Amino acid sequence: MEGWGARIEVDRDEGELVHRCLAGDQDACADLVQGYARMVGTVIWRATGDDGVVEDLAQETFLRVFRGLPYFDARAKLSTWIYTIAHRVVIDHLRKLGRQPEEPDGLLRDPLPASGVIDPEAAATSEEIDRFVRDGLAQLPEKYRLPLVYAAIDGLDYETIGTILGVLLGTVKTLVFRGKRLLKDRIVSMLAARTGGNEVSDAL
Protein backbone atom coordinates (compact mmCIF):
# COMPACT_ATOMS: atom_id res chain seq x y z
CA MET A 1 0.00 0.00 0.00
CA GLU A 2 2.85 2.31 0.83
CA GLY A 3 4.36 1.78 -2.63
CA TRP A 4 1.04 2.49 -4.35
CA GLY A 5 0.60 5.67 -2.31
CA ALA A 6 4.13 6.74 -3.15
CA ARG A 7 3.43 6.15 -6.88
CA ILE A 8 0.34 8.36 -6.76
CA GLU A 9 2.41 10.99 -4.97
CA VAL A 10 5.06 10.81 -7.70
CA ASP A 11 2.40 11.09 -10.42
CA ARG A 12 0.87 14.10 -8.70
CA ASP A 13 4.30 15.72 -8.38
CA GLU A 14 5.06 14.97 -12.05
CA GLY A 15 1.73 16.43 -13.12
CA GLU A 16 2.37 19.54 -11.06
CA LEU A 17 5.88 19.82 -12.51
CA VAL A 18 4.58 19.49 -16.08
CA HIS A 19 1.88 22.06 -15.35
CA ARG A 20 4.46 24.54 -14.05
CA CYS A 21 6.75 23.93 -17.01
CA LEU A 22 3.88 24.59 -19.40
CA ALA A 23 3.22 27.85 -17.56
CA GLY A 24 6.80 28.90 -18.38
CA ASP A 25 8.23 28.48 -14.88
CA GLN A 26 12.00 28.37 -15.44
CA ASP A 27 12.73 26.79 -12.05
CA ALA A 28 10.30 23.97 -12.80
CA CYS A 29 11.93 23.40 -16.20
CA ALA A 30 15.35 23.30 -14.55
CA ASP A 31 14.02 20.82 -11.96
CA LEU A 32 12.62 18.60 -14.70
CA VAL A 33 15.95 18.59 -16.55
CA GLN A 34 17.92 18.00 -13.37
CA GLY A 35 15.61 15.14 -12.39
CA TYR A 36 16.08 13.19 -15.60
CA ALA A 37 19.43 14.43 -16.96
CA ARG A 38 21.48 11.64 -15.41
CA MET A 39 19.41 8.85 -16.93
CA VAL A 40 19.00 10.63 -20.28
CA GLY A 41 22.75 11.24 -20.50
CA THR A 42 23.49 7.63 -19.53
CA VAL A 43 21.10 6.29 -22.17
CA ILE A 44 22.73 8.53 -24.78
CA TRP A 45 26.29 7.72 -23.73
CA ARG A 46 25.77 3.98 -23.73
CA ALA A 47 23.80 4.02 -26.99
CA THR A 48 26.32 6.18 -28.87
CA GLY A 49 29.44 5.05 -27.02
CA ASP A 50 30.75 8.60 -27.42
CA ASP A 51 31.02 10.80 -24.34
CA GLY A 52 31.83 13.81 -26.54
CA VAL A 53 28.27 14.07 -27.81
CA VAL A 54 26.37 13.29 -24.61
CA GLU A 55 25.88 16.84 -23.37
CA ASP A 56 24.74 18.18 -26.75
CA LEU A 57 22.36 15.29 -27.34
CA ALA A 58 21.01 15.49 -23.79
CA GLN A 59 20.32 19.18 -24.34
CA GLU A 60 18.64 18.41 -27.67
CA THR A 61 16.52 15.78 -25.89
CA PHE A 62 15.27 18.24 -23.31
CA LEU A 63 14.60 20.93 -25.89
CA ARG A 64 12.42 18.40 -27.73
CA VAL A 65 10.81 17.46 -24.42
CA PHE A 66 9.81 21.07 -23.79
CA ARG A 67 8.57 21.51 -27.35
CA GLY A 68 6.48 18.37 -27.01
CA LEU A 69 5.27 18.95 -23.46
CA PRO A 70 1.91 20.45 -24.56
CA TYR A 71 1.25 17.15 -26.37
CA PHE A 72 2.29 14.93 -23.44
CA ASP A 73 -0.42 12.45 -22.48
CA ALA A 74 -0.82 12.79 -18.71
CA ARG A 75 -1.77 9.09 -18.46
CA ALA A 76 1.69 8.12 -19.70
CA LYS A 77 4.76 7.95 -17.51
CA LEU A 78 6.82 11.11 -17.86
CA SER A 79 10.15 9.31 -17.42
CA THR A 80 9.37 6.76 -20.16
CA TRP A 81 8.24 9.54 -22.50
CA ILE A 82 11.49 11.46 -21.90
CA TYR A 83 13.63 8.34 -22.46
CA THR A 84 11.71 7.67 -25.68
CA ILE A 85 12.64 11.12 -26.92
CA ALA A 86 16.27 10.52 -25.87
CA HIS A 87 16.22 7.28 -27.89
CA ARG A 88 14.91 9.16 -30.94
CA VAL A 89 17.63 11.76 -30.58
CA VAL A 90 20.16 8.92 -30.47
CA ILE A 91 18.66 7.30 -33.58
CA ASP A 92 18.76 10.62 -35.45
CA HIS A 93 22.39 11.09 -34.40
CA LEU A 94 23.38 7.58 -35.49
CA ARG A 95 21.61 8.08 -38.82
CA LYS A 96 23.54 11.29 -39.37
CA LEU A 97 26.75 9.36 -38.77
CA GLY A 98 25.53 6.72 -41.19
CA ARG A 99 26.15 4.08 -38.57
CA GLN A 100 24.08 1.02 -39.33
CA PRO A 101 26.13 -2.15 -39.22
CA GLU A 102 24.96 -4.83 -41.60
CA GLU A 103 23.09 -7.82 -40.32
CA PRO A 104 25.73 -10.54 -40.32
CA ASP A 105 25.30 -13.42 -42.74
CA GLY A 106 24.07 -16.59 -41.15
CA LEU A 107 22.88 -14.73 -38.08
CA LEU A 108 21.65 -17.21 -35.48
CA ARG A 109 21.59 -20.06 -37.95
CA ASP A 110 24.47 -21.63 -36.06
CA PRO A 111 23.75 -20.95 -32.42
CA LEU A 112 26.69 -22.92 -31.06
CA PRO A 113 30.31 -22.13 -31.76
CA ALA A 114 31.91 -24.70 -34.03
CA SER A 115 33.26 -26.75 -31.18
CA GLY A 116 33.78 -25.03 -27.88
CA VAL A 117 34.68 -21.88 -26.05
CA ILE A 118 37.93 -20.69 -24.63
CA ASP A 119 37.79 -20.21 -20.90
CA PRO A 120 37.25 -16.44 -20.67
CA GLU A 121 38.79 -16.09 -17.22
CA ALA A 122 41.96 -17.87 -18.25
CA ALA A 123 42.25 -16.31 -21.69
CA ALA A 124 41.76 -12.64 -20.91
CA THR A 125 41.91 -10.17 -18.08
CA SER A 126 38.84 -8.36 -16.88
CA GLU A 127 39.94 -5.21 -18.73
CA GLU A 128 40.41 -7.18 -21.93
CA ILE A 129 36.96 -8.73 -21.64
CA ASP A 130 35.55 -5.22 -21.12
CA ARG A 131 37.31 -4.11 -24.30
CA PHE A 132 36.05 -7.14 -26.21
CA VAL A 133 32.52 -6.38 -25.02
CA ARG A 134 32.86 -2.75 -26.16
CA ASP A 135 34.33 -3.75 -29.53
CA GLY A 136 31.79 -6.54 -29.99
CA LEU A 137 28.92 -4.22 -29.12
CA ALA A 138 30.10 -1.63 -31.64
CA GLN A 139 29.89 -4.28 -34.37
CA LEU A 140 26.36 -5.41 -33.54
CA PRO A 141 23.43 -4.22 -35.67
CA GLU A 142 21.55 -1.40 -33.90
CA LYS A 143 18.48 -3.62 -33.84
CA TYR A 144 20.18 -5.86 -31.27
CA ARG A 145 22.73 -3.46 -29.80
CA LEU A 146 20.34 -0.85 -28.44
CA PRO A 147 17.98 -3.26 -26.60
CA LEU A 148 21.02 -5.02 -25.13
CA VAL A 149 22.59 -1.75 -24.01
CA TYR A 150 19.34 -0.39 -22.57
CA ALA A 151 18.65 -3.65 -20.72
CA ALA A 152 21.96 -3.25 -18.91
CA ILE A 153 21.09 0.21 -17.59
CA ASP A 154 20.00 0.14 -13.98
CA GLY A 155 16.50 1.56 -13.78
CA LEU A 156 15.30 0.58 -17.24
CA ASP A 157 13.07 -2.50 -17.15
CA TYR A 158 12.00 -4.50 -20.21
CA GLU A 159 8.57 -2.89 -20.25
CA THR A 160 10.06 0.60 -20.38
CA ILE A 161 12.51 -0.51 -23.07
CA GLY A 162 9.58 -1.89 -25.07
CA THR A 163 7.85 1.49 -24.90
CA ILE A 164 11.05 3.32 -25.81
CA LEU A 165 11.66 1.09 -28.83
CA GLY A 166 7.98 0.87 -29.75
CA VAL A 167 7.92 -2.93 -29.56
CA LEU A 168 6.15 -5.52 -27.41
CA LEU A 169 7.65 -6.90 -24.22
CA GLY A 170 8.22 -10.32 -25.84
CA THR A 171 10.08 -8.67 -28.72
CA VAL A 172 12.39 -6.88 -26.29
CA LYS A 173 13.23 -10.19 -24.64
CA THR A 174 13.91 -11.79 -28.02
CA LEU A 175 16.11 -8.90 -29.18
CA VAL A 176 18.13 -8.94 -25.96
CA PHE A 177 18.48 -12.72 -26.16
CA ARG A 178 19.68 -12.61 -29.78
CA GLY A 179 21.93 -9.64 -29.06
CA LYS A 180 23.60 -11.50 -26.21
CA ARG A 181 24.17 -14.57 -28.33
CA LEU A 182 25.62 -12.50 -31.15
CA LEU A 183 27.87 -10.60 -28.76
CA LYS A 184 29.01 -13.84 -27.16
CA ASP A 185 29.92 -15.26 -30.59
CA ARG A 186 31.88 -12.10 -31.41
CA ILE A 187 33.79 -12.27 -28.13
CA VAL A 188 34.52 -15.96 -28.64
CA SER A 189 35.99 -15.09 -32.06
CA MET A 190 38.09 -12.31 -30.52
CA LEU A 191 39.34 -14.61 -27.77
CA ALA A 192 40.15 -17.26 -30.34
CA ALA A 193 42.03 -14.73 -32.51
CA ARG A 194 43.91 -13.47 -29.47
CA THR A 195 45.05 -16.95 -28.51
CA GLY A 196 46.24 -17.71 -32.04
CA GLY A 197 43.11 -19.34 -33.33
CA ASN A 198 43.20 -22.04 -30.69
CA GLU A 199 39.47 -22.49 -30.43
CA VAL A 200 39.15 -25.13 -27.75
CA SER A 201 41.54 -25.57 -24.98
CA ASP A 202 40.79 -27.21 -21.69
CA ALA A 203 44.25 -26.24 -20.58
CA LEU A 204 43.39 -22.54 -20.78
Added chain:
Amino acid sequence: MRCEEAQNELAREQGHAVVPGALASHLASCPTCERVRRLYGRMDVALTQGPVWEPPVEFGRRVAASALRPAPHRVADRRIFSPGVFDLVMPGLLVAATGCVAGVASDVLIVDAVPLTWLCAALSLWVGASFTHRVIRLRDLLP
Protein backbone atom coordinates in the same frame (compact mmCIF):
# COMPACT_ATOMS: atom_id res chain seq x y z
CA MET B 1 19.45 -31.15 -21.75
CA ARG B 2 21.42 -30.60 -24.95
CA CYS B 3 24.21 -28.00 -25.22
CA GLU B 4 22.16 -25.87 -27.63
CA GLU B 5 19.24 -25.72 -25.18
CA ALA B 6 21.57 -25.01 -22.28
CA GLN B 7 23.30 -22.15 -24.10
CA ASN B 8 19.97 -20.67 -25.20
CA GLU B 9 18.84 -20.84 -21.58
CA LEU B 10 22.04 -19.10 -20.50
CA ALA B 11 21.49 -16.30 -23.02
CA ARG B 12 18.04 -15.74 -21.51
CA GLU B 13 19.30 -15.66 -17.92
CA GLN B 14 20.06 -12.39 -16.17
CA GLY B 15 22.90 -12.27 -13.70
CA HIS B 16 23.72 -16.00 -13.91
CA ALA B 17 23.96 -16.20 -10.13
CA VAL B 18 21.28 -18.87 -9.75
CA VAL B 19 20.65 -21.39 -12.51
CA PRO B 20 17.64 -23.73 -12.70
CA GLY B 21 18.12 -27.39 -11.73
CA ALA B 22 18.26 -29.04 -15.19
CA LEU B 23 20.63 -26.39 -16.47
CA ALA B 24 22.81 -26.64 -13.36
CA SER B 25 23.23 -30.38 -13.75
CA HIS B 26 24.08 -29.97 -17.45
CA LEU B 27 26.65 -27.31 -16.59
CA ALA B 28 28.23 -29.57 -14.00
CA SER B 29 28.87 -32.21 -16.65
CA CYS B 30 29.68 -29.97 -19.65
CA PRO B 31 32.83 -27.83 -19.45
CA THR B 32 32.02 -26.02 -22.73
CA CYS B 33 28.65 -24.80 -21.50
CA GLU B 34 30.16 -23.94 -18.13
CA ARG B 35 32.67 -21.70 -19.97
CA VAL B 36 29.80 -20.13 -21.90
CA ARG B 37 28.04 -19.45 -18.59
CA ARG B 38 31.15 -17.73 -17.25
CA LEU B 39 31.49 -15.73 -20.44
CA TYR B 40 27.88 -14.56 -20.21
CA GLY B 41 28.52 -13.64 -16.58
CA ARG B 42 31.55 -11.54 -17.59
CA MET B 43 29.54 -9.94 -20.39
CA ASP B 44 26.74 -9.00 -17.99
CA VAL B 45 29.22 -7.43 -15.59
CA ALA B 46 30.90 -5.46 -18.39
CA LEU B 47 27.56 -4.30 -19.77
CA THR B 48 26.08 -3.21 -16.44
CA GLN B 49 29.27 -1.43 -15.44
CA GLY B 50 28.99 0.91 -18.40
CA PRO B 51 29.45 4.65 -17.96
CA VAL B 52 26.95 6.77 -16.05
CA TRP B 53 26.65 10.40 -17.08
CA GLU B 54 26.76 13.11 -14.47
CA PRO B 55 25.26 16.34 -15.77
CA PRO B 56 27.46 19.41 -15.32
CA VAL B 57 26.54 21.97 -12.69
CA GLU B 58 23.86 24.36 -13.92
CA PHE B 59 22.99 22.04 -16.82
CA GLY B 60 19.31 22.08 -15.87
CA ARG B 61 19.20 25.86 -15.54
CA ARG B 62 21.06 26.35 -18.83
CA VAL B 63 18.76 24.00 -20.77
CA ALA B 64 15.66 25.51 -19.16
CA ALA B 65 16.83 28.99 -20.16
CA SER B 66 17.37 27.98 -23.79
CA ALA B 67 14.05 26.13 -23.88
CA LEU B 68 12.16 29.19 -22.69
CA ARG B 69 14.06 31.59 -24.95
CA PRO B 70 11.84 32.54 -27.89
CA ALA B 71 13.01 31.18 -31.23
CA PRO B 72 12.50 34.02 -33.72
CA HIS B 73 13.06 31.91 -36.83
CA ARG B 74 10.17 29.64 -35.92
CA VAL B 75 7.65 32.41 -35.27
CA ALA B 76 6.79 32.90 -38.93
CA ASP B 77 6.43 29.15 -39.35
CA ARG B 78 4.09 28.91 -36.39
CA ARG B 79 1.98 31.82 -37.62
CA ILE B 80 1.50 30.35 -41.04
CA PHE B 81 1.16 26.71 -40.02
CA SER B 82 -0.46 27.17 -36.62
CA PRO B 83 -2.86 24.18 -36.55
CA GLY B 84 -5.92 26.14 -35.37
CA VAL B 85 -5.68 28.93 -37.93
CA PHE B 86 -4.59 26.59 -40.68
CA ASP B 87 -7.47 24.17 -40.13
CA LEU B 88 -10.01 26.97 -40.10
CA VAL B 89 -8.73 28.83 -43.13
CA MET B 90 -7.78 25.92 -45.35
CA PRO B 91 -11.20 24.47 -46.33
CA GLY B 92 -12.64 27.96 -46.96
CA LEU B 93 -9.64 28.91 -49.04
CA LEU B 94 -9.98 25.79 -51.14
CA VAL B 95 -13.71 26.26 -51.76
CA ALA B 96 -13.18 29.91 -52.63
CA ALA B 97 -10.31 29.12 -54.96
CA THR B 98 -12.23 26.37 -56.72
CA GLY B 99 -15.31 28.61 -57.07
CA CYS B 100 -13.27 31.49 -58.51
CA VAL B 101 -11.46 29.25 -60.92
CA ALA B 102 -14.67 27.53 -62.04
CA GLY B 103 -16.42 30.88 -62.50
CA VAL B 104 -13.58 32.49 -64.38
CA ALA B 105 -12.86 29.46 -66.48
CA SER B 106 -16.41 28.29 -67.16
CA ASP B 107 -16.20 29.42 -70.79
CA VAL B 108 -12.79 27.89 -71.18
CA LEU B 109 -13.97 24.68 -69.52
CA ILE B 110 -16.49 24.01 -72.21
CA VAL B 111 -13.76 24.10 -74.78
CA ASP B 112 -10.81 22.74 -72.80
CA ALA B 113 -10.77 21.28 -69.24
CA VAL B 114 -7.00 20.82 -69.19
CA PRO B 115 -6.07 24.16 -67.49
CA LEU B 116 -8.53 23.55 -64.65
CA THR B 117 -7.23 20.02 -64.25
CA TRP B 118 -3.69 21.35 -63.94
CA LEU B 119 -4.83 23.92 -61.39
CA CYS B 120 -6.62 21.28 -59.33
CA ALA B 121 -3.52 19.11 -59.45
CA ALA B 122 -1.38 22.03 -58.27
CA LEU B 123 -3.80 22.76 -55.42
CA SER B 124 -3.78 19.11 -54.37
CA LEU B 125 -0.01 19.06 -54.43
CA TRP B 126 0.14 22.17 -52.30
CA VAL B 127 -2.32 20.76 -49.74
CA GLY B 128 -0.40 17.48 -49.64
CA ALA B 129 2.90 19.27 -49.18
CA SER B 130 1.50 21.45 -46.40
CA PHE B 131 0.15 18.50 -44.46
CA THR B 132 3.37 16.54 -44.95
CA HIS B 133 5.31 19.52 -43.64
CA ARG B 134 3.08 19.66 -40.57
CA VAL B 135 3.43 15.93 -39.94
CA ILE B 136 7.21 16.17 -40.15
CA ARG B 137 7.18 19.00 -37.64
CA LEU B 138 4.85 17.11 -35.31
CA ARG B 139 7.11 14.05 -35.50
CA ASP B 140 9.73 16.06 -33.63
CA LEU B 141 7.24 17.12 -31.02
CA LEU B 142 5.50 13.85 -30.29
CA PRO B 143 7.25 10.82 -28.77
